[in-house]
Amino acid sequence: MRNAWSLFRYASLRAKDAAAAATERLLKDGDLAEAWKHGERTLQQPFTRAAASRGEAMRPTIRGEKLLVRRVAAPGAWNVHVDDVVLFRVPEEEGGRTEVRRVAAAEGHEMLSTSEEDEPFRLPQGTCWVLADNEELDAKQVMDSRTFGPLPYQNVLGRVIYSYESDLDHGIVDNSEHVTTSDEVVLSQELDLKWLAQVEPIDIKQ
Structure with missing residues (x-):
């Protein structure tokens, strides 16, 4: 049942x-x-596809491993939430490559800088703010919203829901509470560790 x-x-x-x-x-x-x-x-x-993440930007959440990415159809504030780890396409003016970062703020949020030289601003409608998880790296060392600014929701390709490094090291990726239940449903039907271990995923550079 x-x-x-x-x-x-x-x-x-x-x-x-x-x-x-x-x-x-x-x-x-x-x-x-x-x-x-x-x-x-x-x-x-299927909802999911495999991706390979390399680099230090998302440590300790992601440590250079295979990822299971759930498709996000018609991405917007209704299905891309603060604290979600997302796969997205970097704005074209910054190269257009794919990256994985965590959503730190959503449209309408007032952004305050640690620098007194930067004026506060409000995120435009249709955009979010994404950041690397690795707090040991500064803005010059990673590609995130501190580099290219607000990210259009339409650039979001999916949400990272599972990571796999080895048969002994794998697990669910922490996302917002809004998506936990539905992601678990998707994993119950589509997670195949044997397939994930062997598949050749798309490559992502952090």
């Missing part, structure tokens, strides 16, 4: 995800038929 309930919740999440993807495409292109097809394609795809 418990497994059946988990399957039902998983199916519900997939349907919601597909609907969000279809709605996003419809609002962008205005083509109902194409939006429907996009939703169908999204529904047929």
